Amino acid sequence: MSPGAAEDLAARAAELRRLLEYHGRRYYELDDPEIGDDEYDALIDELRAIERDHPELQTPDSPTQKVGGAVVSELTKVRHRRRMLSLANARSEAELIAWVERMRAHLAREGIEDPQFDYVVEPKVDGLAMSLHYEDGVLVRGVTRGDGETGEDVTHNIRTIEQIPKRIDGAPRWIEVRGEVYMSLADFEALNTRRAEAGRSTFMNPRNSAAGTIRQLDSRLARERPLSMWCYQVGETEGISFDSHHAALDWLSEHGFPVNPDIARLRTAEEVVARCEGWQERRATLPFEIDGVVVKVDDAELQRRLGVVGRDPRWAIAWKFPPTTAVTRLIDVMWNVGKFGTLHPFAQLEPVHVGGVTVKLATLHNEEDLARKDVRPGDDVIVLRAGDVIPQVISPAPHVAERRDRAPVPRPPVRCPICDTPTVKGEGVFTKCPNRVCPGRRWQQLQSFVGRAGMDVDGIGEKQVSALMEAGLVSRPGDFYRLTADDLTRLERFGETSSANAVAAIAASKERPFGRVLFALSIEGVGTVTGRNLAQRFRTIDALLDASAEQIAGTPGIGPIVGELIHEQLSDERLRAVIDDLRALGVRMEEEGPPPGEGPLAGKAIVLTGTLPTLTREQATERILAAGGHVTSSVSRRTDWVVAGERAGTKLEKAERLRVPVLDEEGLEALLRGELASEERNN
Template sequence: MSAGPDAQRAAVLRRELAYHGHRYYDLDDPEIGDDAYDALLDELRALEAAHPELLTPDSPTQRVGGAVVSELRKVRHRRRMLSLANARSEQELLAWVERMRAHLAREGIEDPRFEYVVEPKVDGLAMSLHYENGTLIRGVTRGDGEIGEDVTHNIRTIEQIPQQIDGAPAWLEVRGEVYMSLADFEALNLRRAEEGRSTFMNPRNSAAGTIRQLDSRLAAERPLSMWCYGIGETEGISFSTHWESLQWLRAHGFPVNDEIRRIRTAEKVVARCERWQERRGSLDFEIDGVVVKVDDVELQRRLGVVGRDPRWAIAWKFPPTTAVTQLHDVMWNVGKFGTLHPFAVLEPVHVGGVTVKLATLHNEEDLARKDVRPGDDVIVLRAGDVIPQVLSPAPHVAERSDRAPVPRPPARCPVCDTPTVKGEGVFTKCPNRDCPGRRWQLLQHYVSRGAMDVDGIGEKQVSVLMEHGLLRTPGDYYRLSAEQLMQLDRFGEVSARNAVEAIAASKERPFGRVLFGLGIEGVGSVTGRSLAQRFRTIDALTAASAEEIAATPGIGPIVGRLIHDQLRDEHLRAVIDDLRAHGVRMEEDGPPPGEGPLADKAIVLTGTLPTLTREEATERILAAGGRVTSSVSRRTDYVVAGERAGTKLEKAERLRVPVLDEDGLEALLRGAGDAGAEDDLRNT
């Protein structure tokens, strides 16, 4: 055979297989049977095996996987993949509509005629597909919205995704959600169980883990699907409405949910969202809400973006997931200040996508108010990634006459057996400062993120170090050597050396983080920074009166007295002296309050920024002389809003407080008040 006829036949087979695949997977209207489809596929496989030069990345034979990559390459999105603000009620959704009207009125657009597109919010992994002249060249995860990971080798294994599209523009970005259907998830777990392999926890985690596999053969074994919900960056094509773009996608073979609707009034949008909520349990894929978008693209452009959320779209979030299970026991943890915290030991129950065995009961006052007892059926709540909690007994429990006694705080510490005492407020305490439970909490708090942020030392490593007698006080961290750590479980040669280097680097943490890391009751991360700014050195702070400490912004007389009394404790003084001897920073090196480019500016942080952590952003603001406050008021100068910004952002818009994204904050830090810096601010 000559290469010419073989190449032509391979091209014909690829087109036929793509056509029949579209009719089968997308239209549910196949024209040929499975045997005929398999015969075409086998013929193409044979041709490619005989002539490897005919094999193309978009070939249907590559759906079964085969590519293995060494790492997931980072890719910057041409256009940011934004997050969505949330609404949880009719009032919040209607308030969103009014905010849009108010914004457009300021733009000179009075009484805009909104139409909306309502789509299911699939609980999967956001994906960006890149097509060049009609050929799929890349699949990229959302990542942080700016930069994602190249997972093209796994995207090609998803049958629903077209490898080639006819009549395509020069460049096309298609956005959607990769997910695993409930039926496919159950079948996958059944197959793995029969093979003696571990099963997966939930469909979303399975989809997210699968799409990031380095070996596409593993991805091909796990059935993934995709719903496409929009078009991003394009060259050579444009749309006047979002609805028009969805129809174009559907016509060109992309999977678009058939139940997406275009709706003319906000009231009907609410009804549609409530209908989705009622049907949630009957769907073959998991959704955690409904997305509502303004249909008109020009209005979208005029509405713009605030922080990392488009003003023209919102997610109607469903209520948190709950389940009923049996409470086996109430047990108690010891906190870093000796306070006893109750938690529930439960009959394992699947709720919110995970199996829950333990749940918080907050404190003894909350435990008494809820009146839950061992043996009760209880309602368990898991909202997103929040720690599961016990809400209340199940409704029928109150009718029982054989309930167990009301659980009480233990008379002796569950860790060190010291008699407990009832302190002020809602907590019973272990008064033993040397209680291993208290010491473990304090020691892992010292190295935690937001405090000294020591990478490589977590809860389990702290336990191992304590068990071997190497760790009793924070100063002991700085006495550790890599050679000591290498002899212990949980440490290898590389991790031991990295941990020692991270411990040494923590000596340079700002003074405010040191104060937070010391575990002083009443001193959180914000309070620690405020104290550092006001008193400048540890000596000045320990010499201050209770009244002087109370005068620090955000503290007050009760907490001021509490902090003052702890700073006079000999044990804490010894810890401070030990840390200072090891070179830990005990003074503030930023400008005093009232100095620096952000002097006297009050700034509120909300949501997740693209590159800066909350702690890093706070430190930079303080270093520039500004103040970071926790609530938005008319005295707030700026709100810095990131992804998943909540009610603080809404309040800022209502009070007309200027809102900045991370770029705007950077401009402000470079020189607040400059004309150039003002260009980067997002004012509402």
């Protein structure tokens, strides 16, 4: 290598170290990252490659040789008995197989030929790594990872986490339990709602909220922000040892520590790859955030022989998912018209790769949310895309507030962007297009009609609705039921098979429950729950149309103002014409099942959590309602049963705490048959 090239390489290594120190500090210490995981990993991979090929350029303080950042808080520093390591990454089957081959090569050099690996695969929860210290079975200290060598004593906040045992029976003289402290998605959303209502800044993601909470000096603040923990490893011990990682996890579970029930022990790399890909597919359905899957060699002796390289154990690796957040430039704020005329802002973005796709547009929800977030054209903004959720702008990037040349605050347009009608400010906080026949409103209403919460027509989505409207085939809900397969095959988006399937799905939707039909009609003030309540109370469309505003207002969940609003719309001749058309076409316009107060579940409150084997949440809800019961969203002492499926979250934990009976899908079926409804609960 020429002297000039060597100088360039050394300069690049120094620049990479500087960048990694800077971004590592923002992530680990300030909980305010400026770049995503992919960008950070690319930087450290580049530095690791340079140091591997040119060992003379490696420095003792290189980010490749340590974890996280320095401890810079007012909390007491605690040195770890054993370093808390980080993990190398794999992002494909090829990279995971290469990791296995590297382990085999290393063990061969150790004199172990053809080692037989068992693997433990567990979710990589996106939270804050934590070390719990127990002396003679008593929790004496909780310590953050810090820089891997030294962490921060946060025992006062750790004690607020109900899941963590404060004392364990049959414990050794000393044991260290490691895990991840996190905030569930439901608790995170509730926390941000409370902060927004109080006029305070919101957290970017659950990890930031968990990290910010665990570092509070006042434990009362931590107690107000519910945290959880998954335990994933036993660290230093005195008086006990384990011959495998899985045996250690079993011990933790048996002694009351929260260990993820979906952790699996597998025999082949092919099984590991399939498991990792399965976790990635399930990612959006989990009640907590994960950013990958951790794969570990199970055998403790093999772990010891494999050892550590730099900051990473050779015997473990993280299969990383595409990041869910990214930073990009906000080009402009645009406006859509909702199905009730409300104007909704959305962001036009410089294209950015996030969550496995390229994002150009993202929602800003509503004008109140836009004002609260204070994002403006030209700002660098943080974009979130999790699973199949619509991409959304979370906030300006952290450095934006320092700019003095920001664009003016975006305001709602004075004329409707779709029909050019002058907009009005409603009684609430939102600007509206008052034109009830605005094409934008009509499109929203039609796609809502066939949408999942409405008539749930498989094969007819937003793009198909647009194509049908442009072709003049659909202008009001009843037109869907007049479509033929020949009509659809003439359109670009339909083939013969998809056309036939769509027509069959449309016909099947005529049997949707009456409450779903009421929601699908786009009556302002009627959501999915209100639709079910109206259907249960009035039983038929004629009884509802004949009801007074006062009678409608007497329905559970509806007060005088909303009752008057619904009554006014039901009196509109255009809506009545739509209803008559749908009734003539055979759409269900009456409620089935027993009236309220009748049926095997009359008066019973049931909470659903997790994923059931054969029933969707909507199907389970409809069957409970048909049996006379009602479904509530939160668990309390007044809850009669909790029905828990796979990946049940904090609702299941609360049910167990309150001793509320928990059933699986088979138990729910028994309830619906009336076999358990007469039993006394909490026996």
